[in-house]
Amino acid sequence: MNKKTTRRTTAKRSRPRRKGSGGSRRRSWLGLLVGGLLVAGVYVAVLYYFFVTPLSFRWKAMFGTPDYPSGYEVMGIDISHYQASVDWDRLRNASIGNQPVRFVIVKATEGTTIIDRNFNDNFYRARKNDLVRGAYHFYIPDRDITKQAEYFLHQVHLEEGDLPPILDIEKRGKKPLAEFQKDVLVWLDKVQAAYGVAPIIYTGKSFKETYLNAPAFDNYPLWIAHYYEKEMKYKGDWVMWQYTDCGRVDGITGSVDLNIFNGDMKALTELTLHADSEPAEE
Numbered sequence: 672m673n674k675k676t677t678r679r680t681t682a683k684r685s686r687p688r689r690k691g692s693g694g695s696r697r698r699s700w701l702g703l704l705v706g707g708l709l710v711a712g713v714y715v716a717v718l719y720y721f722f723v724t725p726l727s728f729r730w731k732a733m734f735g736t737p738d739y740p741s742g743y744e745v746m747g748i749d750i751s752h753y754q755a756s757v758d759w760d761r762l763r764n765a766s767i768g769n770q771p772v773r774f775v776i777v778k779a780t781e782g783t784t785i786i787d788r789n790f791n792d793n794f795y796r797a798r799k800n801d802l803v804r805g806a807y808h809f810y811i812p813d814r815d816i817t818k819q820a821e822y823f824l825h826q827v828h829l830e831e832g833d834l835p836p837i838l839d840i841e842k843r844g845k846k847p848l849a850e851f852q853k854d855v856l857v858w859l860d861k862v863q864a865a866y867g868v869a870p871i872i873y874t875g876k877s878f879k880e881t882y883l884n885a886p887a888f889d890n891y892p893l894w895i896a897h898y899y900e901k902e903m904k905y906k907g908d909w910v911m912w913q914y915t916d917c918g919r920v921d922g923i924t925g926s927v928d929l930n931i932f933n934g935d936m937k938a939l940t941e942l943t944l945h946a947d948s949e950p951a952e953e
Contacts, residue, residue: 739768740901740914745932745939747774747803749913752789754923762922763800767929772920773936774803776837779827782811783818786826798830803939805834807873808858812844816854820861829866833944836862837871837894843882852885859891868944873913876905892942894930909933910942 746767765772775797778787797804808823843851862870873894894911903912911930918929932939
């Protein structure tokens, strides 16, 4: 007798999927990517706002495409031995932006014994090339202030048509504030007595606001160093603004300080020494 064979069929059981496991991982990586991009975007924005924008004038100037503050027509430079040899034939016809170079301020003395090695040549050639010229003394805090004034007066002989004498103040030293301010006034008073005009004070915006903010200094014309800004942010009166130390001017190799006079040529001429403000006889 034949036996009927029964085949057992085993049904395949599909493994249950872990719902969402792959999708969750993808969403997690996507979230991290988006979050990272957002953080990077915020970082770049902060970096640009606080570091790139304030220094954009400097970077542009260093690469030969400076932006010039608008609304001013009288431009000038200041030089010392750091500018080495100046080609005065080219400088006399040079421009800053679309304005000609009108004035040149020359470093003269420093402390009680130092005269800039290029001062006499630069000072002479500035006048010979029909540029309004000026001369400044670099203040050294730990040197006798009366001797500093006397040294400047001995080495510098301003003439009619020159800018008033200039005191460059960049360091306070270790003296108490009152003593430091008294020193500065001694130099200013002594030099003013010799020339019959108030000297110009050169200093930085923050330095002026911090250390030279006494009423006694309000009587002096102010030349402010305030770099890489589209407009002057010092709130007081000022006559000149040194707005970059990375300028480029035809006739000078390398960088040079660029300056703006706060007025027209008539006002600049009125600021200069006249016949009735010549140095007193020694």
